[in-house]
Amino acid sequence: MIIAIDGPVAAGKGTLARRLAAALGYAYLDTGAIYRAVAARLLREGHDPEDEEAAERIARSLRMEDLNAPELRREDVGEAASKVARIGNVRRVLLDFQRNFAAHPPDGAPGAVLDGRDIGTVVCPDADLKIFITASPEIRARRRYEELRARGEAADEATVLADLRRRDERDSNRADAPLRPADDAHLLDTSNLDIETAFRAIREIVTRHCGHWPGQAG
């Protein structure tokens, strides 16, 4: 069973996808972390995030443990990741890694939840269930701003909103695998939902889609 969760910056998909995977006993892959990991290494090695050759080389040598570096959550790394994500050769190199995870979830898990921008459209177009999570730009900026503050990072809400709009635009208008809902995706707008209510809505979508709750737990 493969569940694809896509959506724009800070729509809540990471938190919801992680919780869904835990509740179902499935493996979870944050595909944004893959682009962030390539971007973080490019920055650390002093390259421009638009250096296609260096980005492709780094993407080829990426390891699973690179996805856990704490610096991945930094705003400048997210910004660089959306530039790296426009490079077609980088996307192609990373495709196998993602498809392999979905087809063979680690630790013998009976299913996988992947979240990103193009899971339902490109990475796993045959996923059993696709959910597209969104929220208004203002609400998403507020959430990201609060997340940054909670981590003790200096942030200004207007700047966070401007950065988020720029990244949405870059993700939606790139030639290769742009951000868009798959035709058969369930849409969930979390603008007026807190995380508990949104998670309940996701559980309902899964239960309705499968005819029953497919997990062991809960």
Ligand code: CDP
């Ligand atoms: O957490 P947030 O929504 O800020 O971003 P993320 O999911 O960590 O993704 C970082 C960047 O990676 C995005 O802005 C996209 O440009 C890119 N990305 C992508 O192109 N395809 C994916 N499947 C996942 C992320």
